[in-house]
Amino acid sequence: MAESARAAPPRWLVLAAVAGIGLNLRPFLTAVGPLAPAIRGGTGLSYQGMAWLTLLPMLLMGVGAFFGPAIRARLGARTAVLGALALLGAGCALRLGVAGGAWLIASAALCGLGVAVVQAACPGLVKQEFPARVAPVMGLYSAALMGGGALGAQLSPYVNELAGSWxxxxxxxAVPALAALALAWVALPRGPVRQPASAPAAPSGRPPSAAGKTRALLRRPRTWLLMISFGVMNGGYASLVAWLAPFYQSHGWSAPASGSLVALMAVAQAAAALLLPALAARRLDRRAWMALALAMQVAGFAGLALWPDAAPHAWAVIGGAGLGGCFALYLVVALDHLPDPDSAGALSAVMQGGGFLLASLAPWITAMLQARTGSFAAGWWYHLACAAVVGVLTMRLDPARYGASFALPAPAGCARQPG
Incomplete structure (x- = not known):
């Protein structure tokens, strides 16, 4: 026991690893938008083709998240995260020699697969390692994720100018991804995932498999509510990452200036992802803060659609804060629904899986609306409507109903007893 205690990494180091991992999950996406003209010139990709650089990774994040619990159960969270970071680093490094659009899209797919596994494994890991601090630690993870997106958008145009190559x-x-891999190797706890004493057993007496948990979760209406809300809301993030910089470049902005705007949006996302879960931690009912975040999304998209040149930095900050806060709060709410880390992590993975499948369509929808109307404004109106719909769905997330949402059904023929 003493040897096990000595081998346990300190909490601050685990927190640093969580932040370092989060920082690497978005730069490969946010770096693309500000470089869109150079990439289009070098590859011949159209706007619809460029959409695949965001669509395909998010699609794979969605598909991969469904397999995340099985990977985590078989390999353990530590091994799964380490392998995924290696995959992400390899996908970024391969972009150094891409010859055309197809290879660039393939590298985006490789990065998306790595991110999918990380996003499926990290929430359960956080619930396991910080059971009493889930909301603030998930806020740190989400803030790091959004902050990494800011770095990708801000630095990539300048590297392009200095190196002369997108x-x-x-x-x-690839460099920070490998650095995060080294940190995670040292910091993440070794050994199998601790199984909670209260974890439900299958009828045979054995714990349910990861695939069995996923199937059981997909039979619950609450799982679908979380997936649809998370996915429709995150579609706004996917479209802004893909098209905010090209939108303002069409208004005469330079690549570095438009990249700075995307970075500002991502910084606002990171700040809200860190702040709102901490404020919402005082009560289990997070709906008021989620409604605030969704209202900010509505305001940001309305500004982009109606008055894009009046206050572009304000629209980026308001919309980004709404998206970042809502992203982090939905991760927290998914973990709130179930008490043990394994089941809560499985629900988070399923929510992210279905959610990212939906979100992946948003950049393509926005590109198609731009092709039909000649303007990105139609896409901003589309996402404004999406935020309003998610606001209605979010009001159903009453914590008093969390237990009932995933309660086992009564056996057939058994009458419910009073009291």
């Missing part, structure tokens, strides 16, 4: 600017992000 390929170098995209491949740069």
């Amino acid at each position: 390929r170098d600017a995209l491949a740069l992000w």
Whole structure:
């Protein structure tokens, strides 16, 4: 027991690893938008083709998240995260030598697979290692994720100008991914995931498999509510990452200036992702803060659609804060629904899986609306409507109903007893 205690990494080091991992999950996406003209010129990709650089990774994040619990159960969270970071680093490094659009899209797919596994494993890991501090630690993870997106958008245009190559600017992000891999190797706890005493057993007496948990969760209406809300809301983030910089470049902005705007949006996301879960931690009912975040999204998209040149920095900050806060709060709410880390992590993975499948369509929808109307404004109106719909769905997330949402059904023929 003493040897096990000595081997346990200190809490601050685990927190640093969580933050370092989060920082690497978005730069490969946010670096693309500010470099869109250079990438289009070098590859011949159209706007619809460029949409695949965001669509495909998010699609794979969604598909991969469904397999995340099984990977975590078989390999353990530590091994799964280490392998995923290696995959992410390899995908970024391969961009150094891409010859055309197809290879660039393939590298985006490799990065998306790595991120999918990390996003499926990290929430359960947080619930396991910080059971009494889930909201603030998930806020740290979400803030780091959004902050990494800011770095990708801000630095990539300058690297492109210094190196004279958009390929170098995209491949740069292999370096922090490998650094996060080294930190995670040292900091993440070793050994199998601790099984909670209260984990439900299958009828045979054995704990349910990861696939069995996923199937059981998909039979619950609450799981679908979380997936749809999370996915429709995150579609706004996917479209802004893909098209905010090209939108303002069409208004005469330079690549570095438009990249700075995307970075500002991501910084606002990070700040809200850190702040709102901490404020919402005082009560289990997070709906008021989620409604605030969704209202900010509505305001941000309305500003982009109606008055894009009046206050672009304000729209980026308001919309980004709404998206970042809502992202983090939905991760927290998913973990709130179930008491043990394994089941809560499985629900979070399923929510992210279905959610990212939906969100992946948003950049393509926005590109199609732009092709039909000649303006990105139609896409901003679309996302404004999406935020309003998610606001209605979010009001159903009453914590008093969390237990009932995932309660086992009564056996057939058994009458419910009074009291």
